[in-house]
Amino acid sequence: MNYLYFWYIQFLQNYNIPKLFGDITFPLLPFCIIAGMIILFVLVLVLMERKVLGLFTQRKGPNRVGIWGILQTVADAIKILCKQNIDVQGSDKFLFNVAPILVFVPVMILWGIIPYSTEFTFMNFSVSALLYISIAVLPVIAIILAGYSSNNKYSLIGAIRSGAQIISYELPIMFVLLSIAVLSSSVNLKDIVFSQLNSYSVLGWHFIPCFLGFLIMFICILAELNRCPFDLPEAESELVAGYNTEYSGMRFALFFLAEYANLFVMSAFLVILFFGGFLPVTFKYISEYIFSDSQFLQVFIYFEQVFWLILKSFLLIFVIMLVRATLPRLSVKSLMQFSWFVLLPLSMLNFILIAVIKFCVGGGNL
Amino acid sequence: MFDTSILCDKFCVDIMENKIVVRDNFIEVIEFLKNTPEYSFDVLSSIVAVDLVDKIELIYQLYSTQTQQMCQVSYYCENFIAQSIVSVYKSAYFEECEIFDMFGVKFENNNNLKRLYMPESWIGHPMLKSYKLNDERLAWNE
Amino acid sequence: MSNIMKINIGPQHPSTHGVLRLITELDGEEIISIEPVVGYLHRGLEKLAENRSYLQYLPMVDRIDYLGGFFTSYAYCNCVEHLLNCVVPKRAEYIRVLCMELNRIASHLLWLGTFMLDLGASSPLFYCFRDREIILSLFEELTGQRMMYNYFVFGGVRFDVTNEWLNKVSDFIVKFPQCISDYEKIITKNPIFTDRTVNKGILSKNVALQYSVTGPNLRASGMDLDFRKSNPYSVYDKLDFVPAVNHLCDSYGRYLVRIAEMKSSVDIVKQVVRYLKENNGDISANIKAINLKVQEGEYTSYVESSRGLLCCYLRADGSGKPYRVKWRTGSYYAVQVLPQIAKNVNYNDLIAIFGSLDVIMPEVDK
Incomplete structure (x- = not known):
């Protein structure tokens, strides 16, 4: 993490941005890396679960979207994002x-x-x-x-x-x-x-x-x-x-x-x-x-x-x-x-x- | 049919070719058929209601697990009132609700009689011959 | 302020095996009372019979129990044949028995898959459907249909069986007992499964007889009542098989009875296939079914279907249409007995108990 920090400060100083700005915004960088990793891993895991369950029940998992169904989770994610956010009556x-x-x-x-x-x-x-x-x-x-x-x-x-x-x-x-x-x-x-x-x-x-x-x-x-x-x-x-x-x-x-x-x-x-x-x-x-x-x-x-x-x-x-x-x-x-x-x-x-x-x-x- | 001499000795019933027609003392006859060791009809197979236009015939099909005999007891009910046998056979409850729903026969002593298949607000009793469906163009005609 | 919560299970629910509404009162997680409400699938099959000719009503009869189309067809055809005093040829009777027993196996396989799915295991469903697929393709080859067969006619069956088809049936029957023992290996001794089914849903013999429960549910309570043995119909008196009985009275007992029933059906099918290969004969009594007029009379035919006793009461009045048809099905009484056996159990045991009763809603609602 130290390397990343120094590299980041160096990068900002090349553009004459003060060090304080770098100190305050540094935590965003690992956050973005973790978020990216999570999305990538979840993509793989959801597909892996469906394929593995299919393997154990003698069927193929999803295999239509993308080669071997690789883009299946992307399709699921787009579908979920396009759904309406229902406001439940009576809920807090x-x-x-x-x-x-x-x-x-x-x-x-x-x-x-x-x-x-x-x-x-x-x-x-x-x-x-x-x-x-x-x-x-x-x-x-x-x-x-x-x-x-x-x-x-x-x-x-x-x-x-x-x-x-x-x-x-x-x-x-x-x-x-x-x-x-x-x-x-x-x-x-x-x-x-x-x-x-x-x-x-x-x-x-x-x-x-x-x-x-x-x-x-x-x-x-x-x-x-x-x-x-x-x-x-x-x-x-x-x-x-x-x-x-x-x-x-x-x-x-x-x-x-x-x-x-x-x-x-x-x-x-x-x-x-x-x-x-x-x-x-x-x-x-x-x-x-x-x-x-x-x-x-x-x-x-x-x-x-x-x-x-x-x-x-x-x-x-x-x-x-x-x-x-x-x-x-x-x-x-x-x-x-x-x-x-x-x-x-x-x-x-x-x-x-x-x-x-x-x-x-x-x-x-x- | 099975040997009905014991039953005829005790009650006044008509023995037809494949069923016993009871006119009165209906519940006593059913209880007798269930409890007597020679008969022991312990399973109520079903209750069939047939709409003969002036009266409704209720056929009670009983089965004995000991003698493996089937028995049909028939009762003609006029004016849509009959007696409930829920106290004798517990499985009669759904059947009686269904017959009330479909034919309009009210069973006394059945305290929770309600419609089974049709919605609660339905008017009319569908299985009666006087209840016409709109499927005349699909019906079979000579 | 009481703790009683009134919950409405169904009619749309993934595990009530059809459209059944259960109005339950819960105290915490314990059930105090259940009231079943039926009628969501009422199609008026008994009233429809009064305006259709005998032949027109015959295809409708398969739809009373979609998993046991052959049983209901047989009951109806038997009534009409008895009233016509017609004798069905031996070969036709054997073919009918073969179809009914394969249908019994298919129905129990589907029950097993959905029962395990209710309990949470998702793999046995696919294995059971894999075997059911073989039976359904056999039926498709024989009758042209996978589910609503319309194959029995008055006096016999519609098409003859060929030796190639009988060889396929034999191949299936030889491999099938191994499949059942594979399922038993992961289910029968599984501690989680026994924990959820042993001593749950106790149905004693007296209660079962009072509520007219028949079929595997009654045989698991110790009563040895199988209508194929006690009041034989068709050619069952010539066949040699052992009905499955045990005294456990709980969901586990009902599971064991159905597994044993599948095995005894395998024995019956072997005997029937041997007879059909060796003997030839007519497959139908050639009754002209169009414009069929049946003389006055009434008859009740009974069949041991996969859910219990199935009776068809037919009253004819000499014209071309039945005067009254009444169906007595096994699931109708199993729904009635549910409030008795599910008292004071936990909520998630209710689903397991109801699954073990093997209820099909079209049979209840007709």
């Missing part, structure tokens, strides 16, 4: 309009917190993992607002279900995060990645000692994202569309965008915690083999790290979509019971196990 206008924004903004912030490579991190806090978890809960408030202000009984039921579900599934995530923090001795996401650095790449990754924690966290992530088998709030066959029944046009597009952006960033989070983040699968970086004499080797390594992070996240997203295609929906009662009576004790057990492992491996030091 301010809350109704603000709710989609409140769902989307925390997700954008999350995109800024995760480290894409050693140098490409938009915001590097010293406790970024904890900050990540706390911001990831904010969309819940927005969902409840959306459901309540729609003046629709179905939306209200969907919103309250969603709130209860997300809150119940936060706690196991905290315990698993604690055990990862014990393993890496830090709560900074970049440090967690570097603590998985090992000369035998895969063996250093945290999913080997902490496999139970990975499974627990995977299930909780599915619940956070309101995805099958936890998609009660959007149960299409029961509540029509749950908390976003009354939304149309751009506001619906924001909910949609937020869901898929959240999907990518949560799976990136999982990859960072358990699968070595942006570290390569091979023993050395591929760039080191190809570009070993170039003076830009470091830059190539940074871009390659981004590539590894995206590759691993997409593999995990593929598994999440596989789960969606296979399993039916859980009922409300077993959802709550599963979280409080099964996942929470297991995550505590996992924490104790990790502490014991770390104690033994670390030679008596924690």
Whole structure:
């Protein structure tokens, strides 16, 4: 980020614009980059979901718009933008309009917190993992607002279900995060990645000692994202569309965008915690083999790290979509019971196990 | 048909070729057919209403799961008033609402009689022979 | 101030399997009472019969239950043939049984797909439709139509079956049991599925008999009543099959009964195909159906359709038009029993229970 800042100030001074202007407007630049990335990734993810679901049910996904259906999401986006913004009678206008924004903004912030490579991190806090978890809960408030202000009984039921579900599934995530923090001795996401650095790449990754924690966290992530088998709030066959029944046009597009952006960033989070983040699968970086004499080797390594992070996240997203295609929906009662009576004790057990492992491996030091 | 001697001993009914015609004590006959172990007609298959122009014939089709026999009990209702058997067979409720809707027969002792198929504000009872449809040009004529 | 919320489910709703309106009173998420309102699909099929000749009414009969066109056709043709005292040739009866059993398999496959879709799993729908597609193309080759067949005539069937068609049926029947066991692998022991269907929607034998429920719903409550065995019609007394019964009384039991019914239909089809390949004969008694006049009389024919007992009452008065036609269908009584079995359950269990009853609205509304 520092390079970007200095480059920006330099660029402005070439045109005799004062430094103060540059200081004030600098935050817009990463914002534009994140927004561009989100749009690109969501484009790919929506199409990928439909194609993958088609793959699992022996059909082709969308394949008419563009070669292999690549432009399908663009067509969907244009369609949504051209729809009328319906004003629901009896709804609280301010809350109704603000709710989609409140769902989307925390997700954008999350995109800024995760480290894409050693140098490409938009915001590097010293406790970024904890900050990540706390911001990831904010969309819940927005969902409840959306459901309540729609003046629709179905939306209200969907919103309250969603709130209860997300809150119940936060706690196991905290315990698993604690055990990862014990393993890496830090709560900074970049440090967690570097603590998985090992000369035998895969063996250093945290999913080997902490496999139970990975499974627990995977299930909780599915619940956070309101995805099958936890998609009660959007149960299409029961509540029509749950908390976003009354939304149309751009506001619906924001909910949609937020869901898929959240999907990518949560799976990136999982990859960072358990699968070595942006570290390569091979023993050395591929760039080191190809570009070993170039003076830009470091830059190539940074871009390659981004590539590894995206590759691993997409593999995990593929598994999440596989789960969606296979399993039916859980009922409300077993959802709550599963979280409080099964996942929470297991995550505590996992924490104790990790502490014991770390104690033994670390030679008596924690 | 099955052996109707026990029924004839107790009630005064006419036995036709394939149905039993009851004139009075209708509910008692139905209860007798349901509760007697030799008959035990425990399933009400359906209630058919036929509009013979001066009266309406209600045919109750009963089935016995033990003897696997079908039985038809027929009752002629004049003046569009009949007795409800909801207390004997719970499944008669929808059928009686439908017959009220389509033929105009009011069933006593059925406290929630309402139209089933037609809207609540419809006037007339469609299945009666006196209710003419406008499909004369589609109807079959010799 | 009471907590009771009155919600109107339907008539337009993705999962009420047709146009059914349920006025439910909810206390939180628990159901206190349900009142079904039917009649949105009333087409007056019984009144239409009184102004049509016997032959003109025959194609209309398929549309009473669109998933079981052969069952209703058979019931109507059987009534007319009985009143005409005509004997249907053996080969025609066997062809009729073959068509009815394939129709039963197709109807249960569609039920299974939509039931899993109601529960949230979207993949089994496509697998079931893939198999249903094969059956529908077999029917298209035989009768010219995929759904409203118009194939049975008074006295027999319209076209003869060829040996090539019978070979295609055999190929399908040989591969089909493997498909059913594939579906069972991902559904029957799935803990989420059993959690949502076991002990939900308990329909005891007494309640079922009081409400005149027949078919798979009754057989899942422990009552061994299959009209093909107890009051055999057509050539069912010469065929060897085992009706599916179990004592579970819940949605899971109804699911198991329908899966077992598909397997026993496979046995019946094998026997019928063997008979048809070995024996030849007439396919129709050559009754002149135009200007057909039926002597005075009345008759009730009954058929075990895929939803229960299907009865057709026909009264003829010597002219060319029926005097009265009345249909008794299985779904009519399943809708009546719904308020009894869905008391004090959660709202999202209601959809699962209603799906397990296999209700088709055109059958209820005629």
